[in-house]
Amino acid sequence: MKAWEIQGEGGIDALALTDRPSPEPGPGQVRVRMRANSINRRDLNTVLAPGARGLQFPRIPNSDGAGDVTAVGPGVSSVAVGDRVVGCFFQDWEAGEVSASKMASALGNPIDGTLAEEVVFNERGVVPIPETLDYEQAATLPCAALTAWHALVVKGGLKAGDTVLLLGTGGVSIFALQFCAMTGARAIVTSKSDAKLERARSLGAWATINYVDTPDWATAARELTGGHGVDHVVEVGGAGTLEQSIQAARHAGHVALIGVLTGGTVNPVQLALKSIRLNGIYVGSQAMFRDMNAAIAATAMAPVIDRRFDFADAPSAFRHMQTNDHFGKITITFPG
Ligand SMILES: NC(=O)c1ccc[n+]([C@@H]2O[C@H](COP(=O)([O-])OP(=O)(O)OC[C@H]3O[C@@H](n4cnc5c(N)ncnc54)[C@H](OP(=O)(O)O)[C@@H]3O)[C@@H](O)[C@H]2O)c1
Numbered sequence: 001m002k003a004w005e006i007q008g009e010g011g012i013d014a015l016a017l018t019d020r021p022s023p024e025p026g027p028g029q030v031r032v033r034m035r036a037n038s039i040n041r042r043d044l045n046t047v048l049a050p051g052a053r054g055l056q057f058p059r060i061p062n063s064d065g066a067g068d069v070t071a072v073g074p075g076v077s078s079v080a081v082g083d084r085v086v087g088c089f090f091q092d093w094e095a096g097e098v099s100a101s102k103m104a105s106a107l108g109n110p111i112d113g114t115l116a117e118e119v120v121f122n123e124r125g126v127v128p129i130p131e132t133l134d135y136e137q138a139a140t141l142p143c144a145a146l147t148a149w150h151a152l153v154v155k156g157g158l159k160a161g162d163t164v165l166l167l168g169t170g171g172v173s174i175f176a177l178q179f180c181a182m183t184g185a186r187a188i189v190t191s192k193s194d195a196k197l198e199r200a201r202s203l204g205a206w207a208t209i210n211y212v213d214t215p216d217w218a219t220a221a222r223e224l225t226g227g228h229g230v231d232h233v234v235e236v237g238g239a240g241t242l243e244q245s246i247q248a249a250r251h252a253g254h255v256a257l258i259g260v261l262t263g264g265t266v267n268p269v270q271l272a273l274k275s276i277r278l279n280g281i282y283v284g285s286q287a288m289f290r291d292m293n294a295a296i297a298a299t300a301m302a303p304v305i306d307r308r309f310d311f312a313d314a315p316s317a318f319r320h321m322q323t324n325d326h327f328g329k330i331t332i333t334f335p336g
Helices: 041-048 135-139 141-155 171-183 194-202 217-224 239-248 269-273 286-299 311-323
Strands: 002-005 016-019 029-039 064-072 084-087 118-122 126-128 163-167 186-191 207-210 230-235 249-257 277-280 305-310 329-333
Touching (some): 029 135, 041 311, 064 118, 064 135, 064 141, 084 135, 141 171, 141 230, 163 171, 171 186, 194 207, 207 217, 239 249
Parallel strands (some): 163 186, 249 277
Antiparallel strands (some): 002 016, 029 064, 084 126
16 A cells, blocks of 8 residues: 655655555454545655654654544454444544643654554544535544634633634634634634635625734724623734734733744733633643534535645645645645
């Protein structure tokens, strides 16, 4: 079977398409014939700087993939050959709180990922594809969607009428926007692009702010809430945006710290003075994934796919993410 490998430094151009033996599922494992992947910023960063992330070579990249079960190992009882499944980012985080050992089961690093024609997962490391979704839509869910769900619904207790500030229009933020629309929450979306903001409004954004034209976007967000401040911030920017996110939040508001798109330094004093609840979020568990999929199926929510690339052309998917021109998710389709 064919697999893309990170074999060393060298970035996207050094990704290698290789032949590997078809993997055999061991006890408690299942083999899945991949039909689609999606890529995340983490996958791109891993390809660009594997050494800095402690990657052991060779390593198959990507955490997100969906396909059909083609074999099950001894003792497997909840998954059968022919099931349509999507892999879980953490192969060993079934439920409860995260731990260091559960984090060590992340696909793409430190264990082999999903950019291969056949992938072996743990039985508890897959969930059924919601019946309303195709393989590509399902492949968008494991990292970006679950992170947004964990942040807003699980940790944030999102409810109708809440105000939510979303930074940019990448994978996590657009799923967060869709969960706001699903729940009846008011999403304020920021972007560098007016065209993307118009698209966000068509998906239900309550208000939009161009963060290039309005560098003090925190004040603009507060003004939209009558000076009160937003209930939640989905913080994907990191150090360069966190102070403004804290400024935009109401007293005792919730900031979900997710991303590291920007650098800088942070003065944390307003966290204390405003009694902000700051939650670090790292994707989510299989149990959260199942709950999210039930909500997606019940509301027929369709993930937003910006562009699809063929498996043979997978490096172009990473190059496309590097442009930051995308809106929502970028997927890779495997040959039928
Ligand atoms: N903790 C976790 O579990 C977890 C899970 C998933 C992702 N992440 C992290 O979260 C971040 C976002 O991931 P993603 O997959 O959504 O990335 P993505 O799809 O690549 O989104 C990137 C987008 O973020 C926006 N952006 C960039 N700089 C910005 C800034 N200074 N202010 C506001 N928006 C900015 C841009 O949107 P516009 O073009 O609209 O301006 C850009 O297109 C990354 O750092 C990623 O590693 C963490």
